[in-house]
Amino acid sequence: MTNIIIMIVTATGTLFILLAAIGIVRMPDFYLRLSVTTKAVSLGLGLILVGAAVFFDHMAVTSRVVAIIFFLLLTAPVAAHMIGRASYFTGIRMWDKSVLDELKGMYDKETHELKSGAETTEKQDVSANVDEK
């Protein structure tokens, strides 16, 4: 019974990792590839690690598996955000058929600050408040 559970969980995780590998080869754009690497692989690796925890059935191994999954879920989005931000600044183009770039014109190229788009009036208000104080 335990073996069947391990087989199912491990096979599902491996399928997700294979799909991510196919996706990183086939996707037309850097940003689409980035979305593949962060989401699908986190799920697939988590499933494989759960299979290991079921197999060993020991407190030490289970705590280790929980720690690995926790690190993975904590670090993968941060790394993806940072590399995506850096690639946007270095001028990596989107796919030709992409329909929406919501960040267009929002980033200040010099100071690397993100603007909200509706800030001309708000910024004046903020500066006025500062002057009053």
Added chain:
Amino acid sequence: MTLYNFLYYGILPVLSLAVLLILIRLLKGPNFVDRVISLDLLITTGIGIITVYSILTGEATFLDIAMILALIAFLGTVAFAYYLEKQEKND
């Protein structure tokens, strides 16, 4: 079908195929950032292979190395992103 045979002849070849596919992107990658994320994905797939191997051999100690690799992959990607952004700023 035993668990050993399933992992040895079913799971590990598929993971190796995934590594080969990611390697294609690592070698081909049109931009530098493509190579960075494929390297990250390569390490993450390596963690999966280590985990399957630790089930095969019954050695739970290999999971420590998987944990260290998970942290190192994050550090590598963040360092690459940091210096890419900084390099762009200086130009």
